[in-house]
Amino acid sequence: MRKTLLLSAVATAAALTAVGCAKEAARDEAKLSPRPSYTTADLPDDLAFHVPNAIVVDFKDGTTKAEFDEWEKAWGVDLELADDEEGVDSAITVGSVDGDEDALLARIRQDPNVEAAEPLMRFTASFVPNDPLYERQWNLAQINMPKAWESTHGKGVVVAVLDTGIAYEDYDDFRQVPDLKGVKFTEGYDFVNQDRHANDDHGHGTHVAGTIAQATNNGEGVAGVAFEATLMPVKVLDHFGGGTTAQIADAIRWAADHGAKVINMSLGGGGRSAVMEKAVEYARNKGVVVVCAAGNGGRGIVEFPAAYPGSVAVAAVGPTGKKAPYSSWGKELDIAAPGGDKSQGEAAGILQNTIDPQDVSQSVYASYQGTSMATPHVAGVAALLWAAGAKNPDQVEKALFLGSRPAEGSTGWNDQYGNGLLDAEGALKALKKIRSMDASELLPSEVQAAQADADAEASAQASDVQLYAYSATDWKAFGLSAVLLAFVLLTLGRKERPGYLNIFVKPGFLVPLLLSTVGVFFVQYLASPSDFTTSVTLPLPDWLNKIIFGRGALANPLIYSAAIPVAVSLFAIKLKGIRHAVGGLAIGFAAILAYSAWAHAPALAWLPFTFLAIPWLLGNALVCLFIARAMLKKETA
Amino acid sequence: MTTVTGRVAFRDLETGVWVLEADDGKTYLLAGGDRKIKKNGARIEAQGDVDEDGVSFAMVGPRFVVKTYKFT
Numbered sequence: 001m002r003k004t005l006l007l008s009a010v011a012t013a014a015a016l017t018a019v020g021c022a023k024e025a026a027r028d029e030a031k032l033s034p035r036p037s038y039t040t041a042d043l044p045d046d047l048a049f050h051v052p053n054a055i056v057v058d059f060k061d062g063t064t065k066a067e068f069d070e071w072e073k074a075w076g077v078d079l080e081l082a083d084d085e086e087g088v089d090s091a092i093t094v095g096s097v098d099g100d101e102d103a104l105l106a107r108i109r110q111d112p113n114v115e116a117a118e119p120l121m122r123f124t125a126s127f128v129p130n131d132p133l134y135e136r137q138w139n140l141a142q143i144n145m146p147k148a149w150e151s152t153h154g155k156g157v158v159v160a161v162l163d164t165g166i167a168y169e170d171y172d173d174f175r176q177v178p179d180l181k182g183v184k185f186t187e188g189y190d191f192v193n194q195d196r197h198a199n200d201d202h203g204h205g206t207h208v209a210g211t212i213a214q215a216t217n218n219g220e221g222v223a224g225v226a227f228e229a230t231l232m233p234v235k236v237l238d239h240f241g242g243g244t245t246a247q248i249a250d251a252i253r254w255a256a257d258h259g260a261k262v263i264n265m266s267l268g269g270g271g272r273s274a275v276m277e278k279a280v281e282y283a284r285n286k287g288v289v290v291v292c293a294a295g296n297g298g299r300g301i302v303e304f305p306a307a308y309p310g311s312v313a314v315a316a317v318g319p320t321g322k323k324a325p326y327s328s329w330g331k332e333l334d335i336a337a338p339g340g341d342k343s344q345g346e347a348a349g350i351l352q353n354t355i356d357p358q359d360v361s362q363s364v365y366a367s368y369q370g371t372s373m374a375t376p377h378v379a380g381v382a383a384l385l386w387a388a389g390a391k392n393p394d395q396v397e398k399a400l401f402l403g404s405r406p407a408e409g410s411t412g413w414n415d416q417y418g419n420g421l422l423d424a425e426g427a428l429k430a431l432k433k434i435r436s437m438d439a440s441e442l443l444p445s446e447v448q449a450a451q452a453d454a455d456a457e458a459s460a461q462a463s464d465v466q467l468y469a470y471s472a473t474d475w476k477a478f479g480l481s482a483v484l485l486a487f488v489l490l491t492l493g494r495k496e497r498p499g500y501l502n503i504f505v506k507p508g509f510l511v512p513l514l515l516s517t518v519g520v521f522f523v524q525y526l527a528s529p530s531d532f533t534t535s536v537t538l539p540l541p542d543w544l545n546k547i548i549f550g551r552g553a554l555a556n557p558l559i560y561s562a563a564i565p566v567a568v569s570l571f572a573i574k575l576k577g578i579r580h581a582v583g584g585l586a587i588g589f590a591a592i593l594a595y596s597a598w599a600h601a602p603a604l605a606w607l608p609f610t611f612l613a614i615p616w617l618l619g620n621a622l623v624c625l626f627i628a629r630a631m632l633k634k635e636t637a
Numbered sequence: 638m639t640t641v642t643g644r645v646a647f648r649d650l651e652t653g654v655w656v657l658e659a660d661d662g663k664t665y666l667l668a669g670g671d672r673k674i675k676k677n678g679a680r681i682e683a684q685g686d687v688d689e690d691g692v693s694f695a696m697v698g699p700r701f702v703v704k705t706y707k708f709t
Contacts, residue, residue, distance in 0.1 A: 163694065164694070202652070203652050204651060204652050204694045207652075236692075237692075237693065237694060240668075241652070241693050241694045241695065242668075242691055242692070242693045242700070243691070243692045243693065244690070244691070244692060245690060245692055248692055266694055267692055267693060267694050267696070268692065268693075268696040269666075269691055269692045269693055269695075269696055269698075269699070269700075270689065270690045270691060270692050271689055271690065273690075293694075293696060295696040295697075296648075296650050296651070296654075296695065296696045296697050297664065297696065297697050297698055303696050326648070326650055328696070342649055357652045357653065366652075368650075368651055368652060369649065369650060369651075370650045370651040370694075370696075371696065372651050372694050372696075373651075
């Protein structure tokens with residue numbers, strides 16, 4: 001008993017070998033069956049739990065060292081008393097084993113002098129983190145985190161958070177929030193501002209990331225589900241929280257190509273998009289678990305991307321486990337998780353560390369509710385499942401669903417809760433069952449590896465995509481420039497015209513035209529992405545604006561005007577050789593300005609221009625066309 | 638350009654969401670307009686564009702980008 005007390009005293013500090021506990025357990029078991037028979041298959045896969053190649057054998061009390069030294073020879077194992085203090089009395093021994101543990105244990109159990117023989121386990125107390133606000137996180141207790149944390153913390157599994165960004169680094173005027181200090185991050189990408197600094201300028205994404213991997217057991221703030229996972233910040237929503245399907249589709253592929261095992265999308269809206277649906281399918285085929293929010297409309301429509309076949313759709317419940325009133329439902333629903341229900345009070349929300357949406361320089365502990373808050377619970381548990389040895393996304397999803405708890409007395413699937421309420425401990429247990437039944441796992445590891453390679457290759461070929469480190473080049477402005485060129489050429493008389501096709505293939509003309517409409521687009525095929533290379537693959541005005549005024553700056557009306565073509569054309573009065581090049585630049589500018597106006601893209605800097613933006617762009621496009629016409633006109637003698 | 642009449646409402650969802658609960662039963666995520674439109678419970682008649690394609694964390698329905706509006 002003294003041994004047990006000693007154990008519990010230090011159990012919070014580290015995992016300990018519970019020899020004493022094992023003995024008591026063995027005695028209890030002995031009443032029911034004379035030969036308790038645990039095997040290695042009864043243990044979690046996590047090495048933190050099972051000490052490999054080690055066994056514990058409990059002989060009948062009073063057995064001496066000389067006696068078991070004699071018996072152990074037959075078993076081919078060297079057993080030592082586990083504890084000199086308790087000594088001969090308890091006769092509990094430990095030993096290390098080469099080869100088949102279970103077979104050896106079975107043989108040892110045959111011996112009538114043996115009370116119990118089993119694999120050596122580490123013992124940890126139920127993991128209660130020391131974060132001061134942890135007590136307020138009813139949501140983590142609801143999904144059984146303390147038990148799940150006994151076996152895994154999701155170490156090293158990359159979870160991409162596609163959102164408004166994460167307050168993960170000190171960069172520019174962004175600051176890391178205190179309760180993400182010490183959390184592991186891998187390089188992400190900002191698809192809104194086109195650079196590598198996916199910082200949060202809103203507050204939503206940091207909260208979501210906190211649920212997945214808030215710094216835990218650090219004496220600060222709150223806890224997260226898979227706090228040893230690696231977060232990948234991917235910004236797809238702007239500072240108002242809006243984004244486009246095209247950008248998000250790019251981001252999904254990017255995350256899948258850069259090592260994410262789980263993608264969390266606490267976002268939705270828009271119609272069904274083939275582009276996004278394919279991106280989700282691509283990620284899923286690459287072995288990524290895609291988890292999405294069902295929506296906050298409180299209606300029978302599951303939002304996209306949650307509703308796509310490759311994605312896990314998550315509904316939200318409150319502290320009682322009842323579906324939150326705002327949570328959407330429908331036939332595509334997969335699972336329910338705590339998302340908060342603040343109709344029962346502020347404390348019934350989900351509490352995480354984020355930046356204040358009204359003052360993004362301030363760190364706050366905010367209580368939010370939404371299916372966005374439910375989603376990262378599922379993503380976090382998915383990370384735990386990967387860390388616990390899941391071999392593919394199918395196993396992860398099956399474990400999530402089979403391990404979930406029935407909601408409101410119902411069993412099986414229903415359109416309000418999907419397969420049930422998320423349960424981290426249940427999912428980890430379910431994973432063990434699923435893996436033991438998965439026939440493909442019985443194949444030798446080389447065969448499994450070869451199969452995985454073949455699968456990955458097949459899916460890569462099937463989805464016909466390249467790496468999406470850059471945002472896809474938009475060729476529409478270039479197409480428009482060709483139309484404008486034809487128009488300009490048509491306004492010239494036959495003798496003044498430099499020809500239709502031969503002007504187009506002249507490098508002197510074509511290069512500035514490409515530069516101004518699609519930038520140095522081919523860099524993306526040659527160099528790995530950096531701030532510089534991703535900038536120059538943008539149309540000339542975009543990257544000039546970005547290089548001169550910095551990321552996220554409003555478009556400067558002087559750059560988005562005819563000023564540059566006009567300035568360059570002044571040189572062409574003397575230098576006739578550069579006229580075609582200036583013509584190309586001017587046509588390109590005309591196209592990009594007209595395209596910006598058509599796409600309602602511009603938010604021009606300097607207030608008086610807000611309502612003048614479109615006339616300004618179109619007027620300048622016309623000036624550019626005029627310059628282009630003058631430049632391309634052949635001088636007739 | 639569409640005209641929508643309904644009720645402006647603040648919903649304590651996510652980081653806070655302003656919606657337009659239209660009289661025909663649809664709910665729109667409010668966008669555009671000016672800051673004075675943000676009056677919880679106010680009835681408005683608004684002209685603007687419905688954006689069915691936008692994606693956001695709000696997930697309450699399509700965006701309604703207000704060009705002009707008046708309280709009714």
